[in-house]
Amino acid sequence: MTNEPQPPQPLEELDTSTSTLTLERPDTREQLDEGDHERFAHYVRKEKILESAMSGDPVIALCGKVWVPGRDPSKFPVCPECQKIYDGIPDDNNDD
Numbered sequence: 001m002t003n004e005p006q007p008p009q010p011l012e013e014l015d016t017s018t019s020t021l022t023l024e025r026p027d028t029r030e031q032l033d034e035g036d037h038e039r040f041a042h043y044v045r046k047e048k049i050l051e052s053a054m055s056g057d058p059v060i061a062l063c064g065k066v067w068v069p070g071r072d073p074s075k076f077p078v079c080p081e082c083q084k085i086y087d088g089i090p091d092d093n094n095d096d
Contacts, residue, residue: 041073043082062086 042061049069052059058068063081 039076040079040082041076042067042079043086044069 042063042065044059044061048059051057052069056068058066060066061079061082062085063079065079
């Protein structure tokens with residue numbers, strides 16, 4: 001009795017009653033980083049962005065989203081909720 005490997009058998013000759021066949025296929029799902037599910041640029045105080053860049057601590061946007069910034073916000077549309085809140089903030093430089 002020799003332990004030489006057996007040549008592959010055609011699928012129709014395999015006994016599939018006790019074996020499992022695995023079909024391999026590439027993963028085509030888009031890989032998203034944490035926080036990318038919204039894909040919006042959010043409004044945050046400029047000094048908080050700088051602090052976060054130095055410390056790695058998360059920031060809180062006007063809309064309440066909490067995350068650690070790491071992407072170029074110019075590549076994303078502005079968060080509609082942040083924009084609505086920002087538009088409602090009175091301008092300190094306007095002395096009406």
